[in-house]
């Protein structure tokens with residue numbers, strides 16, 4: 705009980721316990737991947753897009 709209270713507190717201040725990242729690949733015609741993950745404590749979801757095979761360009765944007 706004590707532990708879960710602490711975890712929820714961490715979520716409140718933005719420190720989530722993220723699940724494994726999974727991605728959706730839209731196929732070879734797409735040059736981006738859509739990553740998703742969620743918090744295993746509060747269920748918060750997060751998603752972002754990453755360019756395929758070209759991290760430098762993505763970072764420089």
Ligand SMILES: [Zn+2]
Nearest residue numbers: 715720743746
């Ligand atoms: Zn959370």
